[in-house]
Amino acid sequence: MSTHEDVLSSENLPHEPEKATLEGKNKFLGFWFFLGGETVLFASLFGTYLALRNSFGNAEGTPTQELFGLELVFIMTVILLTSSLTSVYAMYHMKNHDFKKMMVWLAITVILGASFLGLEVYEFNHYVHEYGHTFTSHAFGSAFYALVGFHGAHVAFGLCWILALMFRNAKRGLNLYNAPKFYIASLYWHFIDVVWVFIFTVVYLMGKVG
Amino acid sequence: MAKDTNSNQYQDQFYKQKHKEEMKYQVITFAMMIAFTIIAFGLVAGPFSKLFVVPVILVLAGVQVLFQLYYFMHMNQKGHEMPAIMIYSGIFAAVLTILALTTITWI
Missing domain, CATH: 1.20.5 (Single alpha-helices involved in coiled-coils or other helix-helix interfaces)
Incomplete structure (x- = not known):
């Protein structure tokens, strides 16, 4: 029977350390429950955007075809997709109990996520200053920033989360206490990418088509 | 916690091999997702009708999400x-x- 000490300083990690403890299993189930809820939350924002994407009211606005540029969105998509793969690599090394390599891949994931966020800030800044496309200018603007901005906030939160885990556990090494935490954070990161797949398709690509 | 070190060694080797195999599929998944993304952007940039492009890119997005869920998030x-x-x-x-x-x- 494993005690408290074993969990915190486990030398011989079992297969799948993220689900070896009851707490790890509960975290895993609870987090998927949360992701189901997040799906609905984003769906309400997507539905709002789809309904209002051509609503300018009495205000002057730039239609989606002229507003969006595909190059930047393509680069952002590739960056976020790659960061999803690097966090898969991090979990691969976690399963092989290689803490150092896991940290390296998590660091790469964070760098890619941060560059994605930087590009998004640049993009929003561009829309506001070049096109006067703001949150309050018309219903389309509100729906657009609510949806894409909310996703950006998720990316920012995910970055803080992974960084906090990395700093807190830097000297601890991998154990049964923190393995579930890393695993859950990587699930969250993949979910961010899932949402982005729909954002680039529904918002940018469909916006470009008209 | 160290029970049977000898059999653990073989187990470790077995799991390492298994993880390697999984990783290979995940890299293939990644390559396909990139390919789907390029196809989707290409369709939008190309001279195709809206009625053709919109359903196709939505299907591509759906497949990408399934890849993400089943391979990257281990639902398989x-x-x-x-x-x-x-x-x-x-x-x-x-x-x-x-x-x-x-x-x-x-x-």
């Missing part, structure tokens, strides 16, 4: 019955939400 592995229930209930409610918002609310 054992013990993922509850996650599947959670995420599919979420998707069910999501579809209803989007349908309601786009057809009834703002018309």
